[in-house]
Amino acid sequence: MSVETTGSDVRRAASSSRQEGPGGLWDSVKKAAFVIGSGILFLAAFGNSLTWHLQRFWGASGDFWQNLWTKLYVAFEGHDAALFFLGTMLLPTLTFWLSNALLLLVDITGKPSFITRYRIQVDKNNPVDPVKLRQALKTVIFNQVFISGPMVVAVYYLMSWTGNPCGPELPTFHWALMELAAFSILEEVLFYYSHRLFHHPSLYKHYHKQHHEWTAPIGLVSIYAHPLEHVISNMLPVVIGPVILGSHLSSTSLWYCLALVSTTISHCGYHLPFLPSPEFHDFHHLRFNQCFGVFGILDRLHSTDAKFRQSKQITTDLTVNTVDTHLREMLSNISRLLGRGLSGTYSSKMSREV
Template sequence: MRSLEGMWTLVEVPSAQEHKYTGVRSSSSALCLCEPQTFPCITWLRRASRQLGNPSQRRPPARPPARPERAPTRTLGEQRSATAACRGITQVPNLVFWSLNALFLVSDTSGKPNFISRYRIQIGKNEPVDPEKLRQTIRAVLFNQFVISFPMVIALYPLLKRWGDPCRRELPTFHWFLLELVIFTLIEEVMFYYSHRLLHHPALYKKIHKKHHEWTASIGLVSLYAHPVEHVVSNMVPLVLGPLLMGSHLSSITTWFSLALITSTLSHCGYHLPFLPSPEFHDYHHLKFTQCYGVLGVLDHLHGTDTMFKQSKAYERHVLLLGLTPLSESIPDTPKMK
């Protein structure tokens, strides 16, 4: 047997272990005998020993593989906020719409009470209203409200939330709400005028807008009696665009929609009642078709689409009635020449 002297070398071999659960590395060493032929590995072993002794040269512990990130999901509170927003934006204005129209329908179908019938603009028409035509109108209005308007509001809710959470706790100040109403009204005037006038183009009128003009003497429900395309383009978009651009609060949107439906109902009701906005402007549009396209009349004045209206008796009656005498009696139409 060969002697260990000169033939074998005693070497301290470093070793390292990583804890199974904590990931902490620990170092240790062991003694072993190496043959001369293995002397080149001794340098490497010593270098490894120095690295284990120097913390700055140690490799960082291996991290477990990262789990794939899941797509963010809405919390229960956010879902409730979205539901409350959609209900507030649609159900409250709808309740206001049907409550007001129910009062007008009593007079439209029965002619009572008599003091309301006295204020009818187009005397002798809709006295009473055609029942079949009324049922057809009610079906179309319900379809537009629940099949078109409600899903459209749900689809637009993420856009409302992007500009500003409509269900935030802070209510808008009264001055800010008045500013919003001014902007909403101006946007509606521009969008409604041009979309409405576009629908009177011969290529679109017969297929789309003619349905709304089946009523030459309109009633309150006719405000939402329209082809689905017209309901989206001319009724919904002009109303929704303002709150979208302003990032409005739920209370502002609900109030705006309710006011818009009240105004539209009064414009179509066919009665010029005391202390209420005059419906003569839009009633004249249903009578003549090619006049008075807008809501406020500003763009009609600029484009000259109210010239016939300004020459009519309806223009003289287009004022706020502050007395109880019907304007059809104080300012009667000019008798037709035979």
Template structure:
């Protein structure tokens, strides 16, 4: 009995050790994946930005730095009206980015055309087409959040950022420093969004606030900011705005970050796994199952084990960038159910 007990304890210890190694390995893999995504994005942005600047300079025959000259002209036009410049830069451009991307998606959601895009729908039996009454209600809430929540918050953020310096200064940040700030903003958003989002899933808060967002178990792009006003402030806005506030970012970087954040959350909610775009499988699964995949990059989910069920699914296998024209629900189909 003693030998059997010792063997059992030893086997248990070995299994626990293996599980621990798998957990650490899984976390490390998640960290490496996030670093790869961020690093690749920064490299692409750097290459694209430098190339675009060079071509624009040649096209217009501009001398010196094209973007700096463009900013200087804008800065002089708004001289003495920095608050107005900041408001337009952080509301007008991001709002345009949001509605242009969502306008294209809404055409597909409402009409089912072009039909080849519907082949990439993640939850193939949902929103085909989207419920018009449900959509109208969502649009009303989104517009309310943008006008009456985001707008006033941006005004307050301007005065908060002026304590750190002038966010509308005459000189733009260097291109590479801007990229570094974008990466830091992404990290801040991941931390703040994960914990605030998970907090709103607490039963005491969920039924009063976050349940509204989860009315869409199969999300579409525009519902990315379909939320209760309190949730919109604490879980949508704060994680996005705190990076530029902490870093004392220039308006140019702040505006670009807001645009990226809004387009990113649109893609995460769009319901289509389209070629060459970031995979929305992670957050789509969250809407489907509620208690998995709370973050953006997935690092904190791996750390806290809140993606364990997700990693056992076909959705996890499809959670990659699609580089072909074949939809992933065709190349990685669901396992056929066994006939009883």
């Protein structure tokens, strides 16, 4: 990598450290506390009504899941550590590799076209660089085996010391939803600030620069990071919630799987219909000093999404926008083939509905 590139990255890191608007850090912390506090009050006020209909649906299958868990619990009786490892390491790892195997097939072959047409940075990773991919694979496997594995062991002993993560009773549906909401809030806060910390010039060049080798990311590089960054910025924001709440293994396992799928989608490079938009984090890899968080809440508070909100990417950030855009294209193609004005009819109809 050239000296000019390194100098440019350091200058960009320096600019990101000065991104804070008027009022400074304390003002931003107060704003963040207000939003998080409001979120907690909202969950407390509307949690019951929000989950009532879902819980009715869950009630019919609740016995099925409890019976399934009971069988698993009895099968592993006296071997809680093995059961915990199965739920928090093996299952999330399989989830990660299954989702990324499908994406890698597209990244390497450039097919099928009905997926590649949704590539965000159309001139990148077409196909993916095999040398960079091999390096990413080595780092990801190292992080999972030698960093994530020991951390899961530490989490097990910590949670066993404070409670019983592998208890015989599953949590209620209502409580599991509340836990997932709390996990998400904690992840947003810890990931945002730890991520910005690694963008400080004194840390970036030693640790976070590795992750930003991919200006156009793919799903696999979601955990392509320096080991220290993987612990502090990737693992800690995810594992801390279940530890604090003393969560059951079922909730913890579900959360780990969701977190890995979420970060894979954020890095995948494809804005696929009906899936959460990865435009926000893709813009971070493209512009470097924007969009540090997971959900964008703290980015809005700290104005670290200002350039993103002024960019063309913001117009396609919503999941429905991509579906509508390509539906228009499909109807336009049909219109040309049939010599009819289907596209105009659809467009005018959509305009009236909007």
